[in-house]
Amino acid sequence: MWLTSSSVGRKFIMALTGAFLVLFLTFHCLMNAVAIVWPTAYNSICEFLGANWYALLGTVVIAVFAVIHIFYAVWLTLQNRKARGNERYAIAKRPKAVEWSSQNMLVLGIVVLAFLVVHFIQFWAKMQMAEIAGTVEALPPAAGTLFLQEAFGQPWTLVVYAVGFVALWFHLTHGFWSMFQSVGWDNKVWMNRLKCIGNWWVSIVVALFLAEAIVFTVRAHEKFYLTDEALREQYKDMIVPMLEEDFGPDADQLGAQIEMSPYGQVSMGLRQMHSQMANQLEQVNTPEGKEMVKGNPEMASQIEELQKRTDALENVVKLFDYLESADNKPENLMPASAGNQPY
Numbered sequence: 001m002w003l004t005s006s007s008v009g010r011k012f013i014m015a016l017t018g019a020f021l022v023l024f025l026t027f028h029c030l031m032n033a034v035a036i037v038w039p040t041a042y043n044s045i046c047e048f049l050g051a052n053w054y055a056l057l058g059t060v061v062i063a064v065f066a067v068i069h070i071f072y073a074v075w076l077t078l079q080n081r082k083a084r085g086n087e088r089y090a091i092a093k094r095p096k097a098v099e100w101s102s103q104n105m106l107v108l109g110i111v112v113l114a115f116l117v118v119h120f121i122q123f124w125a126k127m128q129m130a131e132i133a134g135t136v137e138a139l140p141p142a143a144g145t146l147f148l149q150e151a152f153g154q155p156w157t158l159v160v161y162a163v164g165f166v167a168l169w170f171h172l173t174h175g176f177w178s179m180f181q182s183v184g185w186d187n188k189v190w191m192n193r194l195k196c197i198g199n200w201w202v203s204i205v206v207a208l209f210l211a212e213a214i215v216f217t218v219r220a221h222e223k224f225y226l227t228d229e230a231l232r233e234q235y236k237d238m239i240v241p242m243l244e245e246d247f248g249p250d251a252d253q254l255g256a257q258i259e260m261s262p263y264g265q266v267s268m269g270l271r272q273m274h275s276q277m278a279n280q281l282e283q284v285n286t287p288e289g290k291e292m293v294k295g296n297p298e299m300a301s302q303i304e305e306l307q308k309r310t311d312a313l314e315n316v317v318k319l320f321d322y323l324e325s326a327d328n329k330p331e332n333l334m335p336a337s338a339g340n341q342p343y
């Protein structure tokens, strides 16, 4: 088959998959920009792109294109090296600007891949994958801004991302150049125009990524994503699905109360509920308590239910602790007194 048997065919596949990945990156940097201008809308997009069939399908398509692109890149590079040593292009004269990157496409690709590994550990593994695998802990997968906080709160993240972006810029600008070369485009005027458009496109996308990473770093250091009131209201509503499974028939009523009440009240109420439940469990776990439960299957199942709910609330309390750690108010980290019960 021409696409796989001829060198031009293989380069055509590289160009096609590369073009798709550039489109994905364009969408991605625009989506990130929403986190700057409207952080709560960004979280709604993250929720929309969670563990549902259309988002999963999108992820699979991106992964397939990326794998084909990488596979063909390695194949073509090895083949060209074998055929012509380091002289990999049929055309001997290359513009000076593309000289360096053209010789280092594979290395640049590897740097981009290394960046992607860090990136996936920081975001995808804790968001979409955690939702699919059911390993969600305190941070709700839809809270994209909290993962920005986690990632860009680390000073090294900006450095790693900046290195990744520089490699990406060289990789993509050269990718554009060689894409038109590969498909045998011979209209000089249009080739130059397209290369110019390609360079501008890639430069804008990469510059936008870099600007975003800088803004996220500044905001994470200001703890904006933990303290912003509108975001806190939104995180509070994300708790509801975290409790749905374990609170069974009581989930609806509790969920409605959480959604109706302001953040501060919910934080206090759920902390109290958690500490009361934990106290009850402690009493049951004494020798006398265990004696009482023995031979009483109904009580045993109630305790099992209580344990499940307490565990679910434990993650919620951890989320509140995390958010309120930015308030410098130690009393927020203590369980509230048992007297005042909003729920």
Ligand code: HEM
Pocket: 025, 028, 032, 046, 049, 050, 055, 058, 059, 062, 112, 116, 119, 123, 124, 125, 127, 128, 129, 144, 147, 161, 168, 209, 210, 212, 213, 216
């Ligand atoms: C400021 C820079 C960036 C930020 C803040 C960022 C943030 C994110 C976030 C929040 C996700 C969603 C994870 C999920 O929902 O599971 C994601 C996914 C992803 N990112 Fe980035 N990203 C950045 C740059 C990049 C760059 C430069 C690349 C590629 C070179 C990239 C490639 C991807 C890929 C392939 C995915 C997975 C998409 C999917 O699951 O459909 N990202 N990123």
